[in-house]
Amino acid sequence: MSGRHYLEVWDVAKSFKGTNVMLGMDFRVDRGELVSLLGPSGCGKSTLLRIIAGLLNADDGSVVLDGRDITHLPAHKRNVSVVFQNYALFPHLTVAENVAFGLRARGIAKSATSDPVKEVLSLVRMSDYADRPITALSGGQQQRVAVARALVVDPDLLLLDEPFSALDRKLRETMQVELKALLRDRGITAIFVTHDQEEAMGVSDRIAVMNAGKIEQFAAPSTLYAQPETPFVMDFVGLSVRITGRVTATQSGMATIDTAYGPVQARTEVGVGGTVLMCVRPELVSIDGGENTISVVLEDVMVLGSKTMLHGRASGEDRILCELPGIRTGLSRGETATLGWALEDTLVYEVTP
Amino acid sequence: MSSRVDRIGLLAVPGLAFLALVYALPLLMLLAKSIQTPDGLSFAEYSAFFADDYNMRVLMRTLRVAGLTTLLALLIAYPTAFAMNRAKGPWLTVFLVAMVLPMSLGVVVKAFAWSILFRANGFLNTMLQWIGLTEKPVRMLFTETALVVGAANVFLPFMVLPIYAVIRQMDSRLPEAAASLGAGPFFRFFNVTLPLSLPGVVAGSAFTFSMAISMYVIPSLIVGERQQTMSMLIARSFLYLRNEPLGATISAVLLAIAVFVVIFSSWLARRLGARQ
Numbered sequence: 001m002s003g004r005h006y007l008e009v010w011d012v013a014k015s016f017k018g019t020n021v022m023l024g025m026d027f028r029v030d031r032g033e034l035v036s037l038l039g040p041s042g043c044g045k046s047t048l049l050r051i052i053a054g055l056l057n058a059d060d061g062s063v064v065l066d067g068r069d070i071t072h073l074p075a076h077k078r079n080v081s082v083v084f085q086n087y088a089l090f091p092h093l094t095v096a097e098n099v100a101f102g103l104r105a106r107g108i109a110k111s112a113t114s115d116p117v118k119e120v121l122s123l124v125r126m127s128d129y130a131d132r133p134i135t136a137l138s139g140g141q142q143q144r145v146a147v148a149r150a151l152v153v154d155p156d157l158l159l160l161d162e163p164f165s166a167l168d169r170k171l172r173e174t175m176q177v178e179l180k181a182l183l184r185d186r187g188i189t190a191i192f193v194t195h196d197q198e199e200a201m202g203v204s205d206r207i208a209v210m211n212a213g214k215i216e217q218f219a220a221p222s223t224l225y226a227q228p229e230t231p232f233v234m235d236f237v238g239l240s241v242r243i244t245g246r247v248t249a250t251q252s253g254m255a256t257i258d259t260a261y262g263p264v265q266a267r268t269e270v271g272v273g274g275t276v277l278m279c280v281r282p283e284l285v286s287i288d289g290g291e292n293t294i295s296v297v298l299e300d301v302m303v304l305g306s307k308t309m310l311h312g313r314a315s316g317e318d319r320i321l322c323e324l325p326g327i328r329t330g331l332s333r334g335e336t337a338t339l340g341w342a343l344e345d346t347l348v349y350e351v352t353p
Numbered sequence: 354m355s356s357r358v359d360r361i362g363l364l365a366v367p368g369l370a371f372l373a374l375v376y377a378l379p380l381l382m383l384l385a386k387s388i389q390t391p392d393g394l395s396f397a398e399y400s401a402f403f404a405d406d407y408n409m410r411v412l413m414r415t416l417r418v419a420g421l422t423t424l425l426a427l428l429i430a431y432p433t434a435f436a437m438n439r440a441k442g443p444w445l446t447v448f449l450v451a452m453v454l455p456m457s458l459g460v461v462v463k464a465f466a467w468s469i470l471f472r473a474n475g476f477l478n479t480m481l482q483w484i485g486l487t488e489k490p491v492r493m494l495f496t497e498t499a500l501v502v503g504a505a506n507v508f509l510p511f512m513v514l515p516i517y518a519v520i521r522q523m524d525s526r527l528p529e530a531a532a533s534l535g536a537g538p539f540f541r542f543f544n545v546t547l548p549l550s551l552p553g554v555v556a557g558s559a560f561t562f563s564m565a566i567s568m569y570v571i572p573s574l575i576v577g578e579r580q581q582t583m584s585m586l587i588a589r590s591f592l593y594l595r596n597e598p599l600g601a602t603i604s605a606v607l608l609a610i611a612v613f614v615v616i617f618s619s620w621l622a623r624r625l626g627a628r629q
Contacts, residue, residue, distance in 0.1 A: 055529050075532040076541075088530035092548045092625075101544070102534035153535060 006031035006189055007052070007157060012061030014047055021047055022213040025061065029191065034183060036192040036200035038236070039210035045193045048210075049159050052191065054078045065156055076105070081150035085162040087142045089134045095145050096121070096130040102153035120148040123182060140171050147179060151186065158183070158190040164199055176202050197237045201225070209233045225281075231349045234279050241280040241341075242319045244351065247272050255348075260315040261294035268348040275353040280341045282309070282323035287331075290340025296320055301331050312339060380608075387601035398602040408586070412606070415583040418500055418572075419565035423512075425505040426561050427554065430512035434553070437513070438520045452510045460507055464574035467506075471499055500575045504565055511564065512557035519553030551625050559618035563611045583607050 009027035013020065022044045029035050037045035050056035052063055054075035062071040070078050081102070089098050099120060100113040121127045124144035129137065137145065143163060150158055163179070164172045180203050183190050194200050200207045201221040208218040209232070217229045228234035235242070245259035247270050255268045257276060270276050287310075296312030308328040312320030322339050331337065388394050402408050437448045455463070470476050471493040478490040493499050527549070531541045569584035581589070583603060590600035 053533055055532065074537075075529070076535050076537050078533075079535065080533060082530065082533040084526050084530060086524070086526065088524060088526035090527060090530075090545060090549075101531065101536070104544070105531070105534055105536035105540050149534065159533075 005029060006033075006066055007191075008062075008064040009048070009052065010062045010064070012048070012051060012058045012063070014044075014051065014056070014059050020213065025213070025215070027208065027215065027218070029189060031066075032187050032189055033206065034180065034190050034192070034204050036194055036204040036207045037210055038194055038197060038200040038207050040195060040236070043210040044213040045195075045210050046161060047213075049082075049161055049191065049193045052157070053080050053082050053159050055082075079153070079155055080157045080159060081153060081155035083143075083146045083150050083158070083160040083163050085165060087146040087166075089142055089145055089149070091134055093134070094130070095126060095132050095134065095137070098134060098145055099149045099152050101149060106153065116152055120152045123151070124148045139167050140175060143167065143175060147182070151182075151188070155188070158188050160190060160192045162194055163192065164194075165196070172199070173202075179203070201237075207237075209236055211236075228279075228347065231277050231279070231351065234347060234349075239282050239321055239323075240319070241278075241282060241285060241321050242317070243278045243314075244316070244318060245276060245278060247274045247276060257348075259294070260318065261296060261320075264292040264294065265343060266292075266346045266348045267343060268350075270348065270350045275351050277349045277351045279347045279349070280345055282321035283307075283325075284345040285322040285339050285341045287322065287324065287337055287339060289338065291343045292346070293338050293340040294320075295336055295338050298331065298333055298335050298337050301328075301333055303327050310337065310339075312337070383601050384605050384608075385601075386597050387605045389598065398598050399606075402599070402602050402606065408603075411581045411583060411586055414497070414580065415566055416610075418497060418504070418582065419562050421501045422504040422508065422565040423558050423562045425501055426509050426512040427558060429505065430509060430516055430557060431550075431554070433509075433513050434516035434520055434550075437517050452513055455506075456510055460570045461574065463507065464503065464571065467499070467503055467575065468494055495576050495579060497576070497580065500572055500580075503575050504568060504571050507568075507571060508561045508564055511560040515556040515560065516550060516553035519550055519556075523549050548625075552622050555618050555622045555625065559614055563614050566610055566614075567607060 005028040007027075007029040009025055012022060012025040012027075014022040025044075025048060027048065037048060039045045047056065051058045054070070054073060054077075058071065062069055064070065065078070065080070070080075090101065093101065096114075096117050099117045100110070103113040103116060104110065117130070118127065121130055124147055126141065126144050126148060129141065129145075134142065134145070143166075146163075164175060167175060176199065192200065192203055201224075204221065206218060206220055207224055209216045209224065211232050217224060217233045219227075224233060224237050228237060231242075234240050243259050243261070243264075245257040245264070247255045247268070248258045248263070249256040250268075250270075250272055253267055253269070255266055255270065255276075257264050257266055257278065259278075264278070266276075266278055268276060296314070298310055299313045300309075300311040302309040302311070305327070307326065308324045308331075310322040310324070310331065312322070314320045320339065322337075387398055388396060390397060433448075437445065440448050468475070472478070473490040473492070473494075475493075477493065478487075481487045481491060482489075523546075527545050528541050531545045536544065567584050568582070569588060572580070572582045572585060578585070584607070587600050587603045587607070590596045590603060594600075
């Protein structure tokens with residue numbers, strides 16, 4: 001089994017003060033892949049990252065990188081670079097000295113570091129800033145330096161802990177495109193930790209959605225979005241209509257579900273009497289009818305430019321959304337609208353009431 | 354905006370007036386005495402002071418004792434500050450109390466307590482003889498070593514607290530970042546932790562050194578008249594010799610050293626801090 005994947009995390013467990021934050025974590029990444037660990041705070045994504053980096057010891061399990069068991073190696077012997085959330089640049093060193101740090105730590109003479117440092121600084125377009133102190137840099141520039149510092153040592157694996165969260169939205173998007181291209185060009189295997197699903201979808205080949213110390217689903221962004229395996233993934237990745245109901249009748253895999261908005265149909269294995277959660281992506285809901293239709297009072301009509309979002313009045317924990325392309329006029333708050341969607345776009349999860 | 358700044362500036366007036374009245378004015382009058390002679394202004398007292406071998410020995414001893422005291426305090430304080438930074442909850446309280454409580458205990462009380470420890474038939478000598486390390490009691494009291502140990506003890510909080518303050522502000526991710534870049538514990542310490550803690554070391558050393566060169570009570574109680582320090586020379590000049598110009602001159606020399614230490618250390622701290 002071992003050696004099939006570039007990075008293999010086997011059955012890793014970690015507890016803090018008697019509370020398990022991670023139990024039986026298995027996780028594989030292939031060479032050259034860009035992967036994201038996506039989840040809410042406290043889901044264990046940073047714990048997993050720190051265990052892979054060697055900054056935290058796992059209680060149990062093993063970490064294998066490129067066929068080598070690194071479970072018990074200290075961080076400085078792993079050749080795994082980390083880009084921290086706050087970048088953790090050394091404030092007493094200049095840009096070039098920061099970037100040279102990893103080379104110096106590997107015993108390379110100061111004189112021999114200047115060429116590789118120049119090369120990575122030009123890669124991140126920071127050549128003109130080599131002799132500046134760190135404090136004189138903007139957030140985006142600091143991020144570039146942190147990336148250069150992590151890459152100059154030619155790491156076997158690059159770990160990035162919420163690398164874009166300190167940047168404003170526009171800069172974030174630019175940096176994501178830039179960094180992704182850079183990592184692809186260099187063939188770097190990288191793991192991003194993030195709580196931002198758009199960021200994860202933008203930068204990764206595959207995303208591991210984490211919840212309560214477990215991976216709920218590990219798949220390509222498109223799969224996660226179109227075929228979320230659990231309600232958590234459905235909810236965490238993108239927006240969705242959520243309607244709970246009870247199955248009142250079934251006929252050859254087609255169920256009639258009683259909801260607060262009337263009966264609807266969906267394909268499911270759940271038997272009569274079962275409680276289900278029905279989900280539909282808002283952009284798959286229309287106001288022109290469909291195989292299922294419900295009538296709801298519009299609570300809000302948000303014209304967002306590229307799209308218009310309708311919020312329907314929902315009962316309890318339910319959520320009713322409809323996303324229409326472009327600017328829609330003629331719909332207003334308080335009106336009753338008929339929302340519809342196709343059977344094949346309906347996802348059904350059995351839930352315990 | 355500017356009127357607001359002016360009004361805030363007013364808050365400094367009581368403090369400045371107080372300093373001017375009880376500090377700057379008497380000090381200037383004292384300094385003036387060192388160059389006032391019956392024949393007008395002259396630096397004769399200074400050349401006489403520096404020409405005297407005995408005075409130079411006292412000056413050198415004072416600097417040496419202050420230097421060793423600072424070094425000893427630093428060696429003890431540096432790891433202590435790191436331990437405090439790691440300490441949590443009740444342990445941190447224990448550390449802080451251990452640091453601050455002895456400051457409230459007068460130096461006189463401490464010095465007499467040490468004499469119980471250090472004297473010929475004291476605890477330390479009894480122990481040494483019991484283990485068999487020495488035949489006869491070792492002379493500990495009235496030595497420069499005892500003075501350095503005692504002074505380092507008294508000034509320890511002034512060394513620990515500035516270092517602790519700097520370490521506490523240090524980003525704990527920096528050593529982690531260094532480790533992930535391949536730096537082992539030694540490389541990490543000498544290239545990240547130590548340089549980042551230097552401003553605290555400079556501040557603590559400047560505090561300790563300037564207090565140690567001007568200490569009077571501690572040497573009087575531990576080494577007595579046998580080995581004079583600058584402050585004891587000053588006191589002797591004023592109290593016993595009634596030689597005000599001499600006392601003023603020695604005071605001026607001591608003040609010059611203290612001023613140099615303050616200026617040098619703040620320059621050093623700024624140089625170290627400028628890069629951060």
